């Protein structure tokens with residue numbers, strides 16, 4: 001009887017262990033959403049077929065990148081995104097890369113200017129966000145957190161950027177580029193942003209299909225997020241050789257897949273105000289194209305995704321080399337002696353929209369005095385802020401400044 005009982009227990013254990021093991025795939029299990037911004041690969045990667053719905057395209061994206069298929073999907077121009085998930089909690093292990101995202105980034109074999117010290121080639125950085133299934137329903141309907149990569153605190157990085165693309169009239173009279181015959185319509189798809197800039201996604205002779213997602217009937221497409229500074233240089237000076245330089249760390253499709261910097265650590269997570277957040281792990285990932293740039297004959301820069309994997313299951317969970325900061329840098333190049341600065345950042349104040357145009361938009365949890373200093377340490381503005389969102393007119397000349405309260409300090413760029 002004992003033997004029989006232990007056999008039953010053993011087989012139960014084996015069954016349980018087996019189901020436990022088979023339930024944990026290191027790779028993407030499911031794609032939950034997919035919406036590329038307009039671009040030359042839209043409706044091709046994956047392919048739109050007449051009659052396809054949004055669900056069909058989500059399924060096609062899943063067939064391409066889930067289960068280690070390593071097909072390729074293109075997220076199009078700035079803001080285009082994919083949301084995917086794992087079948088288990090990807091653990092946040094301290095000091096370790098936790099998961100990896102596969103793109104198609106590569107470094108150029110040659111650079112006409114011999115700028116060998118910078119890694120560059122085809123690097124199309126995508127912003128990565130993560131989510132923990134807090135309500136346990138298996139769906140990505142919980143809080144999202146951005147992974148603050150190397151550029152997060154750079155003054156050129158714009159947070160809360162919002163772009164609107166306008167559905168094109170496919171039969172409009174094209175406006176070809178006189179100098180670049182491969183651009184056959186330079187006013188094809190118009191876009192505007194909440195920063196006051198605007199432009200067009202051009203059409204080129206290499207891709208003749210519509211660049212606007214055909215399964216979307218809306219007249220406009222709106223995307224919101226963090227926008228990185230342009231990362232390309234026309235190294236030829238004549239538009240024939242563009243190099244997109246890699247950002248340091250923390251972005252998808254930014255370093256080759258063989259580079260450990262295509263890995264991500266969940267410890268980099270911040271909330272919408274930039275406050276660091278410690279998560280036990282994550283179930284869901286969102287990636288969106290993080291630059292809004294156009295490189296001549298290369299077209300718009302678009303992040304591509306081939307897959308993702310849990311590095312704790314594939315054995316690639318090496319140490320994060322330099323323990324990058326998840327807080328704003330505390331060594332602000334000599335400005336730590338500014339009056340009232342105690343060297344810590346408690347997140348009670350945030351500067352929205354950096355670069356600054358006509359006004360400083362400051363969110364604060366308390367009323368307090370606020371000062372602005374120029375780069376030689378002179379106080380150039382001083383004003384009180386209230387609890388809540390403050391709109392402070394700013395007519396400073398163009399340049400870099402420091403905004404400082406008692407316990408918060410940030411560099412900003414006045415445009």
Ligand SMILES: [Ca+2]
Pocket residue numbers: 132133134135136137138139140141142
């Ligand atoms: Ca959920």
Ligand SMILES: [Ca+2]
Pocket residue numbers: 092093094095096097098264265266267
């Ligand atoms: Ca980690």
Ligand SMILES: [Ca+2]
Pocket residue numbers: 103104105122123124253302303304
């Ligand atoms: Ca790419």
